[in-house]
Amino acid sequence: MVLGGGEPELPTGSAFGDVLRFYRIRRRMTQEELADRTGISLRAISYLESGRTRKPQRRTVELLVAGLGLAADEARGLGETVVQVRRISTSERSPGQADPLGAGAFCRLPPILHPLVGRDLEYRALGQFAQDAKASRRVPMAVIHGPPGVGKTALALEAGHALAERFSGGCLYVNLRGTSSQPLCPSRVVYRLLRAFGVDERAVPAAEDERVALYQSLLADQEVLVILDDASDEAQVRPLFAASSGSAIVVTSQSTMSGLSVRHRIPLSTLDQGSGLELLASVVGSGRVAAELDAARRVVDHCGGFPLALVIAGNRLASRPNWGISHLADQLKDERRRLSLLAAGDLQVRAAFEVSYRQLGVLTARIFRLLALTLGPDASAEVLAVLAGQSRETCEASLEELVDSSLLKIGCEAGRYRCDTLLRIFARERLEQDERPEDITAAAKRLREWSLAVVQKAAQVIDSGKAGAALAAPGPDPVHDRVSAMRWLDHEAETWFFALRNAALHHEHRLVLAVTRSIFWYSVRWGTGRLWAAVYTMGVNAARALEDAEATVEQLNLLAWTQHQLCGRVAEAQVTNDLATAAAAEAEDVVGEAWAWYGRASIERCSTSARSALHLARHSVALFSRAGDADGHHLALSLLGSLLQTLGDFEEAVEVNRVAAAYFRSAADRPGNDRLLPTVLFRLAESMAAAGQPGPAQEILEEADDELRSMPGVGRAPEVRIDVLVALAQLADQRGERAKARECRLRALAECERYGVRAIQATAERLEAELSREVSQE
Numbered sequence: 001m002v003l004g005g006g007e008p009e010l011p012t013g014s015a016f017g018d019v020l021r022f023y024r025i026r027r028r029m030t031q032e033e034l035a036d037r038t039g040i041s042l043r044a045i046s047y048l049e050s051g052r053t054r055k056p057q058r059r060t061v062e063l064l065v066a067g068l069g070l071a072a073d074e075a076r077g078l079g080e081t082v083v084q085v086r087r088i089s090t091s092e093r094s095p096g097q098a099d100p101l102g103a104g105a106f107c108r109l110p111p112i113l114h115p116l117v118g119r120d121l122e123y124r125a126l127g128q129f130a131q132d133a134k135a136s137r138r139v140p141m142a143v144i145h146g147p148p149g150v151g152k153t154a155l156a157l158e159a160g161h162a163l164a165e166r167f168s169g170g171c172l173y174v175n176l177r178g179t180s181s182q183p184l185c186p187s188r189v190v191y192r193l194l195r196a197f198g199v200d201e202r203a204v205p206a207a208e209d210e211r212v213a214l215y216q217s218l219l220a221d222q223e224v225l226v227i228l229d230d231a232s233d234e235a236q237v238r239p240l241f242a243a244s245s246g247s248a249i250v251v252t253s254q255s256t257m258s259g260l261s262v263r264h265r266i267p268l269s270t271l272d273q274g275s276g277l278e279l280l281a282s283v284v285g286s287g288r289v290a291a292e293l294d295a296a297r298r299v300v301d302h303c304g305g306f307p308l309a310l311v312i313a314g315n316r317l318a319s320r321p322n323w324g325i326s327h328l329a330d331q332l333k334d335e336r337r338r339l340s341l342l343a344a345g346d347l348q349v350r351a352a353f354e355v356s357y358r359q360l361g362v363l364t365a366r367i368f369r370l371l372a373l374t375l376g377p378d379a380s381a382e383v384l385a386v387l388a389g390q391s392r393e394t395c396e397a398s399l400e401e402l403v404d405s406s407l408l409k410i411g412c413e414a415g416r417y418r419c420d421t422l423l424r425i426f427a428r429e430r431l432e433q434d435e436r437p438e439d440i441t442a443a444a445k446r447l448r449e450w451s452l453a454v455v456q457k458a459a460q461v462i463d464s465g466k467a468g469a470a471l472a473a474p475g476p477d478p479v480h481d482r483v484s485a486m487r488w489l490d491h492e493a494e495t496w497f498f499a500l501r502n503a504a505l506h507h508e509h510r511l512v513l514a515v516t517r518s519i520f521w522y523s524v525r526w527g528t529g530r531l532w533a534a535v536y537t538m539g540v541n542a543a544r545a546l547e548d549a550e551a552t553v554e555q556l557n558l559l560a561w562t563q564h565q566l567c568g569r570v571a572e573a574q575v576t577n578d579l580a581t582a583a584a585a586e587a588e589d590v591v592g593e594a595w596a597w598y599g600r601a602s603i604e605r606c607s608t609s610a611r612s613a614l615h616l617a618r619h620s621v622a623l624f625s626r627a628g629d630a631d632g633h634h635l636a637l638s639l640l641g642s643l644l645q646t647l648g649d650f651e652e653a654v655e656v657n658r659v660a661a662a663y664f665r666s667a668a669d670r671p672g673n674d675r676l677l678p679t680v681l682f683r684l685a686e687s688m689a690a691a692g693q694p695g696p697a698q699e700i701l702e703e704a705d706d707e708l709r710s711m712p713g714v715g716r717a718p719e720v721r722i723d724v725l726v727a728l729a730q731l732a733d734q735r736g737e738r739a740k741a742r743e744c745r746l747r748a749l750a751e752c753e754r755y756g757v758r759a760i761q762a763t764a765e766r767l768e769a770e771l772s773r774e775v776s777q778e
Helices: 016-026 031-038 042-050 058-068 072-086 120-133 152-166 186-196 208-219 234-240 273-284 286-291 293-302 307-318 325-332 335-341 349-357 362-373 381-388 392-404 421-434 437-464 482-491 493-505 509-518 529-545 549-566 570-587 590-607 610-627 630-646 650-666 673-690 694-710 718-735 738-752 758-777
Strands: 141-145 171-175 225-231 248-253 264-267 378-380 416-418
Touching (some): 016 058, 016 072, 031 058, 120 141, 120 152, 120 264, 141 152, 152 171, 152 248, 171 186, 186 234, 208 234, 273 286, 273 293, 273 307, 293 325, 307 349, 325 335, 335 349, 362 392, 362 437, 392 416, 437 482, 437 493, 437 509, 482 493, 493 529, 509 549, 549 570, 549 590, 590 610, 590 630, 610 630, 673 718
Parallel strands (some): 141 264, 225 248
Antiparallel strands (some): 378 416
């Protein structure tokens, strides 16, 4: 307390926190300044002064004495408050009692060097674990696991300093050196713990089983928190289990320790951007980060959220005050330099990864390297098996080993695996250093040939609904039916697109054209316009290179359709359509010309007028009829009926659309026709509603909705799905069925949110406005 406005007076008989606060205020320091001087986290100092932590470890006291600049008698006074709380000194305890302050070099808990950020859930889980320890009849164990550099030790130390006061014997710490070339053997670990319990060196048994038995008997009478840092495997820590009335063990490891029956498993992943910024600011300074927030965000992203990388990046900036954060962010952008830049003194991200990599088996290490050749957010076991030239089962065993080693994560579903950005960069480095160039080329070629073979099979299955023949290329076969075909094409989109692009670059024109000709019915159901514009551009180039006139017309028609329907680029679509029409006429390709006129009618309908489009549609119908193409003829009839309805000729519109709908109902089992039926039904319903037949129109729309719901997978043609639902909502409004209308609009809005087509975005805005009006009216 302060008397008469003078110097603060040392409180007598006070707790450690009160004495600490007295000396800090007398030195005119803030808690932040004391944290900077000592390297102890601000949270730890706050806990000490508030009394939340009552029994600091000896190293903590030493750091505080140095940071406060206390004289010898003042230091003794500060230390005496700890002894008063513990009442356990070396002279007072009996052999077997834990002596955290007197453990010397054996089991002293290291200081906290950086604040813990982004780990609130995990920190609370450890607090619950410590509470559960009191009720356990067996020493409970918590395993903190995660990839190298993710902050496992930092979390354990923070918990150790905070939770030690809950255990009368304090906290003991042992670095097991599990990722080093010489991990501590269990016998050596037990020796250190026995010495920390006060057992004289001469009394420690030589035989390992006798050491373990003595350790377990002593632990049975203790209340001690034991932190075993950097464990290599289960065998290293299993002997440390014992019966006890209140002790607990926290293990950190890159291994998931799946062989241990552990109730408390705490996986650590990389930090999100907000937590990463907080950690960077704790090293660099919040003012500096705030001044270049965008650049700081880029640094966090380039560090992949790894705390070790962020601390290193922060140290580089702190030691280079003239650098802007943007300078480091620009340097880190180069992936080939990134790991070299993320090094400061003996802290190196690459070195941390290498320690884990060197412990992998030969095949597992090779599969880890080959991850660098995969694309997308995750990779499948099949893709890695093809790259490695191994069976799926063999490859999956190595992938699971990588998961257990925390070098991989489970992907979006079983059989798929994710790799953090920095680890993927490290995998690429190892690939270039440890694999021969010809082997890398051979692996990439295997993947290209296999994935494009699977694309063609998947496309065939989607068209016909049948699995078809075996794959043309050897390797795993992930396609068995329409659902698996859709799933594979969805998940491996980046893989097969990259393979298709590489095939084009290698002038494999026949292979490229085979893929682009096979995949149409999948393209009308899934993907973005940008993707399919690139695919069909490659198809056009391949057909031209092969001088295949019919294929050139086909690919130009598909490209024009993509540009118009999926990209909303009408002018480009018109140019491409002109090329398709001219090429079809020159090749005397009647079917191709019919499709070109059909496409131009659709374009004209949107860009010019329905009347000019009507003439084009009639010409398309005639050409399809002349060519004997029944599917094309009736689809063109459906478009003609829709145009007639737009121009007010409702009777002929209904008649034409009935003919088209009847045909596609009867031919729905033909490849692709089940996908066209909902479109034709919607056009028929539109014409019926316009002709004043709302009841029959609703029945047809519900039929179309049922057809769309029955489609396997995601179901493309989103415009049709949304149009059907919007039309059903409008008919429900006319009947006063507000709940039905609202349900249909909500479903339509959910479909809009899946896709980014311009027309759908406009529809989504309209649906949101309509739903908002409904809420306000209620």
